[in-house]
Amino acid sequence: MKAVLLALAFLLELALLVAAGWWGFTRDVGWPVRLLAGLGVPLLIAVVWGLFCSPKASVPLPAPAKLSVQAACFVTGGLLLALAGRPVPGALLVGLWAVNKALLTLAHDPV
Template identity: 50%
Template sequence: MIRAFGLLLVFLLELAVLAIGARWGWSLNVPTAVRLLAAVGVPLLLAGLWGVLGSPRARVPLRPPAKHAFQAGWFVLGGGMLALLGQPWLGLALVVVWAVVTILLRRAGRPA
C-alpha cells in the first residue's frame, strides 16, 4: 500500500513538471503567439523526452545510473522553472519530495 502511494506521488510529480513547463512557457516575455507556442510546446517536448528516456517503459532503455540521472534532471528542471516563476521554495520542495520518495521506494526494492 505504501509503495503504491509512493509510485502515485512520483507520477503526480512527473505530471506537475509538465504543468510547470506549460506555465513557464506562458510566462515568457515574448509576443502572445510565441507564449502560446511555448506553453504548448514545452510540455510536449518534456513528455516526449520522458517517454523516450525516463518512463518505466522508455523506448531507449538506459542503464540504471543514466536513468536515475535523467529522472533527477527532470525534477531539477521542474524546480528550476518554478524558481524562475518566482517560487524557489516550491521548486526546492518539488525536488526534495521527489528525492525522498524515490529513496524510500528504492530502499523498499521498487525503483521509481
C-alpha cells in the same frame, strides 16, 4: 506503501509538466511565444521522459543513466518554476521527487 509512493511519483511527474507549462505561459513575451513555450517545453519533457524514463521506455537505460535523466528533468522543472517567480514550489518539487525516489529505491531493494 509502495503503491502510495508510485502514485506520488506519478503526481510529481504531472506536476513537473505543469511547472514547465507555467513557466512558458508566464513569459513576458508575445502570446505566440508564450503559447509555444507553454505547450512546447512540457511536450519536450514528456517526450524525453517517455523515451528514457517511463516503465515502458523506448530507449532502455542502465539505472544510473535513467536516474540522471529523471534528475535532470526534475531539476529543470524546479528551475523553471523558480524562473517563473515561484522558487519555493520549485524547490519543493525537486525535494519531494528526491525523497520519493529514495523511498521507492529502499522499498524496491531493502538494505
